[in-house]
Amino acid sequence: xxxxxxxxxxxxxxxxxxxxxxxxxxxxxxxxxxxxxxxxxxxxxxxxxxxxxxxxxxxxxxxxxxxxxxxxxxxxxxxxxxxxxxxxxxxxxxxxxxxxxxxxxxxxxxxxxxxxxxxxxxxxxxxxxxxxxxxxxxxxxxxxxxxxxxxxxxxxxxxxxxxxxxxxxxxxxxxxxxxxxxxxxxxxxxxxxxxxxxxxxxxxxxxxxxxxxxxxxxxxxxxxxxxxxxxxxxxxxxxxxxxxxxxxxxxxxxxxxxxxxxxxxxxxxxxxxxxxxxxxxxxxxxxxxxxxxxxxxxxxxxxxxxxxxxxxxxxxxxxxxxxxxxxxxxxxxxxxxxxxxxxxxxxxxxxxxxxxxxxxxxxxxxxxxxxxxxxxxxxxxxxxxxxxxxxxxxxxxxxxxxxxxxxxxxxxxxxxxxxxxxxxxxxxxxxxxxxxxxxxxxxxxxxxxxxxxxxxxx
Amino acid sequence: xxxxxxxxxxxxxxxxxxxxxxxxxxxxxxxxxxxxxxxxxxxxxxxxxxxxxxxxxxxxxxxxxxxxxxxxxxxxxxxxxxxxxxxxxxxxxxxxxxxxxxxxxxxxxxxxxxxxxxxxxxxxxxxxxxxxxxxxxxxxxxxxxxxxxxxxxxxxxxxxxxxxxxxxxxxxxxxxxxxxxxxxxxxxxxxxxxxxxxxxxxxxxxxxxxxxxxxxxxxxxxxxxxxxxxxxxxxxxxxxxxxxxxxxxxxxxxxxxxxxxxxxxxxxxxxxxxxxxxxxxxxxxxxxxxxxxxxxxxxxxxxxxxxxxxxxxxxxxxxxxxxxxxxxxxxxxxxxxxxxxxxxxxxxxxxxxxxxxxxxxxxxxxxxxxxxxxxxxxxxxxxxxxxxxxxxxxxxxxxxxxxxxxxxxxxxxxxxxxxxxxxxxxxxxxxxxxxxxxxxxxxxxxxxxxxxxxxxxx
Numbered sequence: 001x002x003x004x005x006x007x008x009x010x011x012x013x014x015x016x017x018x019x020x021x022x023x024x025x026x027x028x029x030x031x032x033x034x035x036x037x038x039x040x041x042x043x044x045x046x047x048x049x050x051x052x053x054x055x056x057x058x059x060x061x062x063x064x065x066x067x068x069x070x071x072x073x074x075x076x077x078x079x080x081x082x083x084x085x086x087x088x089x090x091x092x093x094x095x096x097x098x099x100x101x102x103x104x105x106x107x108x109x110x111x112x113x114x115x116x117x118x119x120x121x122x123x124x125x126x127x128x129x130x131x132x133x134x135x136x137x138x139x140x141x142x143x144x145x146x147x148x149x150x151x152x153x154x155x156x157x158x159x160x161x162x163x164x165x166x167x168x169x170x171x172x173x174x175x176x177x178x179x180x181x182x183x184x185x186x187x188x189x190x191x192x193x194x195x196x197x198x199x200x201x202x203x204x205x206x207x208x209x210x211x212x213x214x215x216x217x218x219x220x221x222x223x224x225x226x227x228x229x230x231x232x233x234x235x236x237x238x239x240x241x242x243x244x245x246x247x248x249x250x251x252x253x254x255x256x257x258x259x260x261x262x263x264x265x266x267x268x269x270x271x272x273x274x275x276x277x278x279x280x281x282x283x284x285x286x287x288x289x290x291x292x293x294x295x296x297x298x299x300x301x302x303x304x305x306x307x308x309x310x311x312x313x314x315x316x317x318x319x320x321x322x323x324x325x326x327x328x329x330x331x332x333x334x335x336x337x338x339x340x341x342x343x344x345x346x347x348x349x350x351x352x353x354x355x356x357x358x359x360x361x362x363x364x365x366x367x368x369x370x371x372x373x374x375x376x377x378x379x380x381x382x383x384x385x386x387x388x389x390x391x392x393x394x395x396x397x398x399x400x401x402x403x404x405x406x407x408x409x410x411x412x413x414x415x416x417x418x419x420x421x422x423x424x425x426x427x428x429x430x431x432x433x434x435x436x437x438x439x440x441x442x443x444x445x446x447x448x449x450x451x452x453x454x455x456x457x458x
Numbered sequence: 459x460x461x462x463x464x465x466x467x468x469x470x471x472x473x474x475x476x477x478x479x480x481x482x483x484x485x486x487x488x489x490x491x492x493x494x495x496x497x498x499x500x501x502x503x504x505x506x507x508x509x510x511x512x513x514x515x516x517x518x519x520x521x522x523x524x525x526x527x528x529x530x531x532x533x534x535x536x537x538x539x540x541x542x543x544x545x546x547x548x549x550x551x552x553x554x555x556x557x558x559x560x561x562x563x564x565x566x567x568x569x570x571x572x573x574x575x576x577x578x579x580x581x582x583x584x585x586x587x588x589x590x591x592x593x594x595x596x597x598x599x600x601x602x603x604x605x606x607x608x609x610x611x612x613x614x615x616x617x618x619x620x621x622x623x624x625x626x627x628x629x630x631x632x633x634x635x636x637x638x639x640x641x642x643x644x645x646x647x648x649x650x651x652x653x654x655x656x657x658x659x660x661x662x663x664x665x666x667x668x669x670x671x672x673x674x675x676x677x678x679x680x681x682x683x684x685x686x687x688x689x690x691x692x693x694x695x696x697x698x699x700x701x702x703x704x705x706x707x708x709x710x711x712x713x714x715x716x717x718x719x720x721x722x723x724x725x726x727x728x729x730x731x732x733x734x735x736x737x738x739x740x741x742x743x744x745x746x747x748x749x750x751x752x753x754x755x756x757x758x759x760x761x762x763x764x765x766x767x768x769x770x771x772x773x774x775x776x777x778x779x780x781x782x783x784x785x786x787x788x789x790x791x792x793x794x795x796x797x798x799x800x801x802x803x804x805x806x807x808x809x810x811x812x813x814x815x816x817x818x819x820x821x822x823x824x825x826x827x828x829x830x831x832x833x834x835x836x837x838x839x840x841x842x843x844x845x846x847x848x849x850x851x852x853x854x855x856x857x858x859x860x861x862x863x864x865x866x867x868x869x870x871x872x873x874x875x876x877x878x879x880x881x882x883x884x885x886x887x888x889x890x891x892x893x894x895x896x897x898x899x900x901x902x903x904x905x906x907x908x909x910x911x912x913x914x915x916x
Contacts, residue, residue, distance in 0.1 A: 029658070031660070031662055032660075063680065152645070155646075156645050156646050157646075159642050159645055166683065183624075183641065183645075184613075187613050187614055187641075188613075188614050188617050202487035202490075204489060216708075220704050220705060222489060222521065223701025223702075223704070224701070225683055225700070242683070242700050242701075242704065243700075245704070246681070246704055246707065249704065249707060250678055250707065250711075250799070253708075253715070254799065256715065257711070257714065257715055257718060257791060257794070257795045258791060258795060260715060260718055260719060260791065260888070261788050261790070261791020261794075262784055262787050262788050262791070263788045263791070263792065266792065269796065269802075270792050270793070270796040270801055271796070271801060271802055271809065271810075272801075275813070278813075278817065279820050282785075282788050282817070282821060283820070283824050285784075285788075286784055286785060286821055286862075287824065287825070289784050290777070290781055290825050290829075291828075293777045293781065294832060296776040296777055296780075297774055297776075297777050300772065300773045301773055301842065304773070307765075307772055308766075308769050311762055311765050311766050311772075314765055314769075314775075315755045315762070316755055317772075318751065318754040318758070318775065318779060318896055319748070319751045319752060319754055319755050322747075322751050322754075322889075322892065322893060322896055323744065323751065325780075325889070326744055326747050326748075326893075327744060329887075330720050330721045330740050332719070333716060334719065334721065334724065336715070337715045337716060337719075337728075338727065338728040338729070341708070341712065341727070343727040343728055343729060343730075344727075344728060344729055348729065352729075355733070355736075358733065359733075362737050363737070363740060363741055363744055366741050366745065367744060367745070367748050370745065370748060374752060384759065404744075429888075430718070430719055430720070430787055430888035430889065431780075431783070431784040434783070434784075434892065435780060435784075438776055438780055442776065
């Protein structure tokens, strides 16, 4: 097997030679094929894919990353697209379709069989990022009065079409979920026992309108392979499997991380996203932050006289406002993550504010003391801060304490306010909070200076 | 059932009343018990836990978050600790022990049976964050010459002790892994078929020394329930199951996000971590950044004459250096995440640098043009920038372009350099990069100003 893979990695496939190598390619596993296809340029990707048997084609397609799936859909003849879309599992199909532009989706839906089309439209009808979009209707459901033998025969017969047979669900005549079973319970039970003998009537289920974040946290907490999805009447609609949840968890975290860094979510690997898309995702926020930061120039213009009289104040300005920005970045990032993990909710704002006031005072005093000594020690050996250095030291101390306290407080409250207003809290990125604190921190610092230095330097 | 849960949520348990409620508590499911225990103060947590039957105790313990597990271990009598530790699954036990201080681990190891102790020490012997620490030896292995009936009988007999029976592994007489099977393959195959008839000799395995990040990416890519773990000789040592991987994935992402925000990883929920621990995790980096940022005061001291002559230069300083910091935060965050997802490696540095030079020029010119117009438009209506405003506009334009380019470049290279030196790339947080760019950006800006404004303002 290894020999064929090594060979396939080295050969350069072309329309002329692909037929003769087709047999060797078909001995590879879907996993080997995915790695092989991904290592090749687009033309060769398509050639390899078309040389596969239909069965292998479907299996390989499901493992391919989205952008390659899209490339391949663009070049396949219609009948192959139809076969492929009808064969992949409904949740993978929904994920694929929801990533495509709307026009293309309508086009692709035409290739589905009436039943598959109805199913896909139904899944696409649930709100984006909802559990409904992630679920598959391929599960096994049984009745409470069946025997273990009946269940096992049923699994043998129907198991091939089911997304997972690790978990089996008992429903009543109206489709209401009554209990969940692991397949192992039936394997180790006597064949003539009844399903109800094994029941404990405890189960965990997701609601079809739950959002992805909630689903991730439930899976993480309870470590399940799959979870049933129900509607308001507890009717079983489908299941969500852990593999889709793991993919969604990583995707959501990537989006959060990118937003915290001050860009829009990239929606693709860094090296593969086209340059202009990358710029579009980055320049927007940079400009917004730039316009916000322009207020610093205006605010400083307001203190221009003070700066002219005491240039020494300007020397410490970046130090003080960036310390406030750093404290704010820390606080906002901690709160964004705790919100995403469900550790805190907006309702906890009062306790969080309490905590961040104490944190801000502690952190502000720590930096304030260091700043005070920086000015004092330098002044003992040089004359750079003039005869009024003790007053400057006090200004730096109070400025740092105030700005860091303000940074912690506004950094922690910003994600909560955004969430409360229905926005994504991750938008209160480190650069966003830093900019906010730059403008306000500058005003705090110069106001303190005006008070402390009045009658001496100012 | 709900009635008992509702009741238990409302009652305040005390040493006096716990016995009489014990029966009702024992009707609850482990999941309900976890939620109940978590909602109560520590004293009650312990009371509830001790009132459970041993079987329920073990199941509930496995679902409890680490800090509650630790609380409970602290109050249980020795024989209960022994029972508990011997009963929970080996991978959960290893995870628990590796979170505890070393002295306590040695203490707890005493409670394990000789076999369980040998096993745990072996698992603890693998490097931290390695697949070896995550694996469990509770899997089912079969031989190629068995029949399907033999396999199913074996599953019925041994399945109870196994972490997962979704996947079953075929090994040879030396323990070398030959193939993996899903339980469904046996359920839908004729009973007299042989294992080798179902084999395809394709399998995916992790190496025992692989790190967690690699394991996460393999699970994410191939959507498996469990993966086998082998050593250099392909001997099957254990399996890793998806539930542990999901937990590790979320933990790693939390650590990365917190580091990107400029704190150390919290290792616990924001609201529950003690105040002083929270401060310790935050003040360290704030001080490091503060000391770094002090260089801005020194660098500005060097340009004090220029500032005194043209205070207008100081007005734009925060705007320019923070724009460089923002561009740097974007670049470093994108690179940190792409590294974690395995999309790029340190070897790609040349291509990344190339991409970020173009990005930096594009983003720098975009902001530079806006800055240029800001000064120009203001100057048409006011006189705040004096008669030399065109030169100031040019200084702002060149300064922004240069500093943003420098920010993008250093922000993208920093994570790669840290990774190359063996550090965690996430340490090059948004605040870290912003501080670095503040100091260097200031020098770039004033140097440009000195050249452009020489003979006029300076």
